[in-house]
Amino acid sequence: xxxxxxxxxxxxxxxxxxxxxxxxxxxxxxxxxxxxxxxxxxxxxxxxxxxxxxxxxxxxxxxxxxxxxxxxxxxxxxxxxxxxxxxxxxxxxxxxxxxxxxxxxxxxxxxxxxxxxxxxxxxxxxxxxxxxxxxxxxxxxxxxxxxxxxxxxxxxxxxxxxxxxxxxxxxxxxxxxxxxxxxxxxxxxxxxxxxxxxxxxxxxxxxxxxxxxxxxxxxxxxxxxxxxxxxxxxxxxxxxxxxxxxxxxxxxxxxxxxxxxxxxxxxxxxxxxxxxxxxxxxxxxxxxxxxxxxxxxxxxxxxxxxxxxxxxxxxxxxxxxxxxxxxxxxxxxxxxxxxxxxxxxxxxxxx
Amino acid sequence: xxxxxxxxxxxxxxxxxxxxxxxxxxxxxxxxxxxxxxxxxxxxxxxxxxxxxxxxxxxxxxxxxxxxxxxxxxxxxxxxxxxxxxxxxxxxxxxxxxxxxxxxxxxxxxxxxxxxxxxxxxxxxxxxxxxxxxxxxxxxxxxxxxxxxxxxxxxxxxxxxxxxxxxxxxxxxxxxxxxxxxxxxxxxxxxxxxxxxxxxxxxxxxxxxxxxxxxxxxxxxxxxxxxxxxxxxxxxxxxxxxxxxxxxxxxxxxxxxxxxxxxxxxxxxxxxxxxxxxxxxxxxxxxxxxxxxxxxxxxxxxxxxxxxxxxxxxxxxxxxxxxxxxxxxxxxxxxxxxxxxxxxxxxxxxxxxxxxxxxxxxxxxxxxxxxxxxxxxxxxxxxxxxxxxxxxxxxxxxxxxxxxxxxxxxxxxxxxxxxxxxxxxxxxxxxxxxxxxxxxxxxxxxxxxxxxxxxxxxxxxxxxxxxxxxxxxxxxxxxxxxxxxxxxxxxxxxxxxxxxxxxxxxxxxxxxxxxxxxxxxxxxxxxxxxxxx
Numbered sequence: 001x002x003x004x005x006x007x008x009x010x011x012x013x014x015x016x017x018x019x020x021x022x023x024x025x026x027x028x029x030x031x032x033x034x035x036x037x038x039x040x041x042x043x044x045x046x047x048x049x050x051x052x053x054x055x056x057x058x059x060x061x062x063x064x065x066x067x068x069x070x071x072x073x074x075x076x077x078x079x080x081x082x083x084x085x086x087x088x089x090x091x092x093x094x095x096x097x098x099x100x101x102x103x104x105x106x107x108x109x110x111x112x113x114x115x116x117x118x119x120x121x122x123x124x125x126x127x128x129x130x131x132x133x134x135x136x137x138x139x140x141x142x143x144x145x146x147x148x149x150x151x152x153x154x155x156x157x158x159x160x161x162x163x164x165x166x167x168x169x170x171x172x173x174x175x176x177x178x179x180x181x182x183x184x185x186x187x188x189x190x191x192x193x194x195x196x197x198x199x200x201x202x203x204x205x206x207x208x209x210x211x212x213x214x215x216x217x218x219x220x221x222x223x224x225x226x227x228x229x230x231x232x233x234x235x236x237x238x239x240x241x242x243x244x245x246x247x248x249x250x251x252x253x254x255x256x257x258x259x260x261x262x263x264x265x266x267x268x269x270x271x272x273x274x275x276x277x278x279x280x281x282x283x284x285x286x287x288x289x290x291x292x293x294x295x296x297x298x299x300x301x302x303x304x305x306x307x308x309x310x311x312x313x314x315x316x317x318x319x320x321x322x323x324x325x326x327x328x329x330x331x332x333x334x335x336x337x338x339x340x341x342x343x344x345x346x347x348x349x350x351x
Numbered sequence: 352x353x354x355x356x357x358x359x360x361x362x363x364x365x366x367x368x369x370x371x372x373x374x375x376x377x378x379x380x381x382x383x384x385x386x387x388x389x390x391x392x393x394x395x396x397x398x399x400x401x402x403x404x405x406x407x408x409x410x411x412x413x414x415x416x417x418x419x420x421x422x423x424x425x426x427x428x429x430x431x432x433x434x435x436x437x438x439x440x441x442x443x444x445x446x447x448x449x450x451x452x453x454x455x456x457x458x459x460x461x462x463x464x465x466x467x468x469x470x471x472x473x474x475x476x477x478x479x480x481x482x483x484x485x486x487x488x489x490x491x492x493x494x495x496x497x498x499x500x501x502x503x504x505x506x507x508x509x510x511x512x513x514x515x516x517x518x519x520x521x522x523x524x525x526x527x528x529x530x531x532x533x534x535x536x537x538x539x540x541x542x543x544x545x546x547x548x549x550x551x552x553x554x555x556x557x558x559x560x561x562x563x564x565x566x567x568x569x570x571x572x573x574x575x576x577x578x579x580x581x582x583x584x585x586x587x588x589x590x591x592x593x594x595x596x597x598x599x600x601x602x603x604x605x606x607x608x609x610x611x612x613x614x615x616x617x618x619x620x621x622x623x624x625x626x627x628x629x630x631x632x633x634x635x636x637x638x639x640x641x642x643x644x645x646x647x648x649x650x651x652x653x654x655x656x657x658x659x660x661x662x663x664x665x666x667x668x669x670x671x672x673x674x675x676x677x678x679x680x681x682x683x684x685x686x687x688x689x690x691x692x693x694x695x696x697x698x699x700x701x702x703x704x705x706x707x708x709x710x711x712x713x714x715x716x717x718x719x720x721x722x723x724x725x726x727x728x729x730x731x732x733x734x735x736x737x738x739x740x741x742x743x744x745x746x747x748x749x750x751x752x753x754x755x756x757x758x759x760x761x762x763x764x765x766x767x768x769x770x771x772x773x774x775x776x777x778x779x780x781x782x783x784x785x786x787x788x789x790x791x792x793x794x795x796x797x798x799x800x801x802x803x804x805x806x807x808x809x810x811x812x813x814x815x816x817x818x819x820x821x822x823x824x825x826x827x828x829x830x831x832x833x834x835x836x837x838x839x840x841x842x843x844x845x846x847x848x849x850x851x852x853x854x855x856x857x858x859x860x861x862x863x864x865x866x867x868x869x870x871x872x873x874x875x876x877x878x879x880x881x882x883x884x
Contacts, residue, residue, distance in 0.1 A: 049754050050754070053756050053757060056401055056477065056478040060401060061798065062797065064480065064481075096547075097566075099390075099566060100551075110565065166597070169598070174601045174605065181598065181601060182593070183569075190569055191562070298594060301594070307567065314390070
């Protein structure tokens with residue numbers, strides 16, 4: 001008889017426990033999203049804009065008003081309206097936007113990739129510039145590079161992003177002619193590439209439409225840089241303070257005492273330990289970018305989710321508002337869940 | 352660090368190379384690029400929409416029986432109807448249609464399509480249905496009254512006699528666009544009359560076909576090679592959603608767009624200085640007005656109403672904020688129409704006179720009222736100006752910006768100001784709304800009438816004249832009646848005070864020719880040509 005523990009095999013109870021965990025997470029997600037829907041629905045009804053007048057114009061006669069009022073189902077009690085909406089959502093029917101006249105799902109499939117494309121580009125810029133800048137600033141505290149990082153942070157934080165966008169357009173479009181005025185692609189390249197991902201640069205590359213890809217990339221650069229600038233500021237400030245915190249720990253002293261090189265101390269020891277915090281910051285920044293790009297989308301005429309949601313709110317297009325809010329909610333929850341998974345991978349203590 | 356700096360340099364160089372090709376070339380000679388704010392567009396169904404920008408698109412995707420030239424909007428001209436006859440009793444209109452017209456789908460256009468479209472407009476009963484229902488056509492009688500006889504004859508019969516010009520104007524409206532009945536029927540969902548399909552698709556026979564339509568983003572129309580009037584010069588018309596006025600200004604200055612619309616006053620001022628750009632203003636059938644709710648005891652006093660006319664800085668506004676948005680006009684018949692008195696503007700800003708009138712009305716210590724206005728240019732600037740002038744006359748106006756159209760329609764307000772926009776090139780368009788109110792009771796809920804919204808029990812004599820003019824067949828007599836009505840309205844201290852007739856301004860690059868803004872929303876693209884810049 002051999003002595004020792006048998007290899008681990010999950011028994012029924014372990015499966016049950018895992019299933020319970022998944023179940024709990026899912027119900028938390030469901031409750032969160034339902035809460036979001038309730039709040040958006042109620043707030044949406046309190047917005048003073050009248051969707052009927054938004055559709056028929058303010059001079060229409062009362063017969064036309066009543067007809068559209070009924071078509072929108074506004075004559076039914078609020079609870080019934082909400083119940084119907086939730087029932088439709090359950091069958092993945094988000095209804096129709098009265099602004100675009102499309103299915104909300106169709107609209108979202110068009111505008112959301114545009115925002116993801118812009119937000120991802122901005123996040124890449126923010127992370128690739130912000131993290132090294134913050135780390136170096138912490139390591140060389142008090143030197144000129146730290147001062148530069150500080151100025152970048154301060155200016156990036158305090159400059160209103162729409163103003164910066166307008167200045168960029170004024171200088172680089174109107175003045176120098178380096179960048180296009182806005183939108184996702186040159187007007188004459190519109191419609192040449194459609195799908196499959198909705199990320200225009202990627203789609204154009206996949207379709208080997210190099211002119212379209214170049215034009216799309218050219219249109220992406222300016223708004224992505226402006227958004228990326230604000231993110232660089234945020235991420236570099238956070239990276240700097242995380243790094244400083246790590247550098248004051250005793251294990252750093254130990255590592256140095258053991259004769260580790262400076263690079264190794266910073267990147268292998270200190271940086272490895274700030275990854276979890278940094279990940280949280282980057283994930284939050286990404287969430288912020290996905291639902292907070294509206295100003296830049298307006299300034300650069302970028303047909304994304306932010307613009308879609310704002311216009312819908314302004315004209316009381318409730319199906320579009322609810323659909324967009326639900327999508328943003330889902331994405332935020334999704335990113336949070338991904339972060340949880342990443343923590344487990346990066347931080348041995350959470351295993 | 353050295354490496355980082357080098358990397359940065361490479362990145363910057365790459366950026367500049369990437370951007371170098373984005374040179375700001377002028378728009379192609381055979382394509383027209385229009386910048387606009389698309390956010391109020393509500394789909395492209397001609398029998399449903401009621402909106403300026405959408406109407407312009409529809410006017411180019413579809414044909415109508417009749418048309419009104421942009422430079423002479425009261426002369427009805429043939430379009431699909433080659434000729435027409437009005438019966439002696441004035442009730443029956445018989446149109447002979449062209450037989451060489453095909454829809455974009457390839458289907459031939461016949462009288463059955465015209466019948467289908469006009470009946471569809473009436474039966475759907477949405478906002479533009481008024482174009483026909485005001486002449487007595489209803490969902491119940493329209494199948495009998497509007498009928499095709501053979502492929503090229505369409506008969507429109509009316510239950511009552513109206514001035515035939517008015518009826519013909521209605522049949523030139525975008526709402527009477529002829530849709531491809533076969534194509535629409537194939538796309539009907541339930542009892543939606545094909546609306547879902549037509550809101551985002553084209554079923555027309557006009558000079559342009561719809562290629563791409565993405566709400567709040569982009570619209571591309573392509574020339575229709577098979578157009579009966581000959582293919583237009585512009586092979587494509589591209590409309591780009593540019594919500595920011597300043598962005599439109601930069602783009603038209605750079606030559607990236609040919610036409611900019613709905614610009615702010617300051618951007619229009621700046622563009623007016625540009626040698627390559629012309630500002631075009633198109634008069635509209637509507638007014639900037641102040642409404643005084645007659646359910647309010649104070650405002651029901653004629654002297655108080657009269658006092659408000661002295662609170663508007665007509666001259667000052669005309670020179671500044673209203674330079675491109677309107678022409679000063681205190682009378683009710685729009686300029687250029689029968690009975691108009693363009694130069695009769697007897698009122699000027701005079702707060703002291705307003706205070707006197709108030710005292711005579713029994714309010715020597717002034718009054719306080721709530722004032723609703725929409726916070727958009729130029730309406731809000733006008734409201735602020737009135738508020739300041741009112742203060743001098745002892746009237747405290749609590750100005751509350753917001754979307755109060757609903758309150759105005761429901762009579763839940765004291766003072767309200769905004770602007771109207773009608774489409775018929777005749778005084779009747781304005782008078783039937785401003786000076787007719789068949790039942791002033793709250794229960795009647797006639798929110799389609801401006802006079803009802805002001806709770807104004809319009810003098811019976813005035814209402815009768817409005818009706819008489821619309822039925823009068825003799826044009827000289829009509830002009831007399833409108834002149835009389837114009838004077839009568841001016842002298843009645845009306846609770847709907849007009850100050851400016853609206854105009855719509857566009858900035859157009861000089862290389863574009865033949866783009867004429869249309870008073871009744873029928874701006875057409877098929878006459879447009881472009882020269883080298």
